[in-house]
Amino acid sequence: MLLPDDVDLDDSAIPADTVLGTHATLSGGWVEFSAALPNAPLKVVYRVSAINLAIDLLRNNIWLIAVNLLLLALSMLSIYFIRRQYIRPSENMAVELEAERALNQEIISSLPSGLLVYSFANNTVIASNKIAEHLLPHLSLQKIAHMAEQHHGVIQATVNNEVYEIRIFRSQLSPDTYLFLMHDQDKEVMVNKRLQQARREYDKNVQARKLMLHNLGIELNQPVRKMHDLVDSLHSRPDEEQQQALLGQLTAASASVLELIDNITLLTRLETQDWQPTREPFNPTAMIDELLLEALPALNQKGLALFKHFQLDVEQNYIGDANALRKVISLLVHYAIITTACGKVSLVIDHEPEHPDRLIFQINDTGSGISNEEISNLNYPFLSQTLVDRFNHGSGLTFFLCNQLCKKLNGQLDIRSKVDIGTRYTIRVAMEMEKKEPQEQEKLLDGVTALLDVTSDEVRGIVTRLLQAYGADCLVAEDRAVNR
Incomplete structure (x- = not known):
């Protein structure tokens, strides 16, 4: 059916058989529309350029396409923002909540007291630490909560002979949820004592x-x-x-x-670990003799007697720090001279029984004694004022310095004093004995017999031991008279 160009096409006006006989095919760059003529063996073919057809379609439907593209872009942006604002924050929030939960659990576990959050609605433990978990089997939480509410939220309970103070707090959001705080009273008392x-x-x-x-x-x-x-x-x-x-x-x-x-400089070196004892061989006999010779002027100045009881082998040498040992003995002898107004000062040199390498030096005086406050200088220098005589004065550093030197020598210093009787200073040090060559040597006084006529028993004993140490035989005048 042919119609003029200015007439609108109505699909309903086209015969059905004509519509069914119409075909459209793509041939190269052309679109062909063909239809068979009725009652004739002819076919009408209409060819349109595909490019022109596409341009016409695009020009006629540009606004519809633009609207569709705009809606598609808006849809994509909406999907992006929805995922960013709702889905991603949920994932981050879950991670933050997990980190916060782990932090809360770490804080609860680090508490020095027991902490327990318990819900009586479903009888479950919401949060707890190891202390609370250890005490939980021994506690009746329902009874504790009831008793604590009657006593202003605080009660005391005994678990395994340990006293605990339990405080409870009820949740404002969930009335059936309670917070239990458990303090170990014994530990708290101990901590307070340590602080005091x-x-x-x-x-x-x-x-x-x-x-x-x-x-x-x-x-x-x-x-x-x-x-x-x-x-x-x-x-x-x-x-x-x-x-x-x-x-x-x-x-x-x-x-x-x-x-x-x-002495102050030496003590400073001792405190800073800059001073260490040396190991050199020395002879105690020579060291003690030199030391006492230096002390004789001070003894003679006060009219004091000096007695030396040397009960070691005079020829035996020891290995150690002789200067430090001499320093200790010299300071204590000087202190004994100051505290002794009249009488004597005696020095006893010996070793422990069955341990010849453990030397004992005892300094005894017959002075007025020293007070406990003065002896406290043994643990802290210059803690108490010292005694003073007409010629000299004691030092508050003496006892502490001697004690530190004795410790460095693997020894100890002990001071015992009684008022109006005197003081005893005891020095114990371990000194390695120098090995002597196994050879027989003739002693200085071998074959000599000495006749002693000494009234004082103490002096007689000192002289007898000294002569015997050098190989002499001693006869006491009283014993000789009795034998006759």
């Missing part, structure tokens, strides 16, 4: 530091002031003999100050 002890030790150290500085100032001030006075006296005394005497006193005072400074 630490506080007392701190106060004691502060007080000791104040006393140390005070007593150190006094001890340094006395010889320095004495030196200053002696220097003034030297300028005002034209007599040469008096100047020589004053120079001697000035030398002694300066030596006292120098010795105190040397």
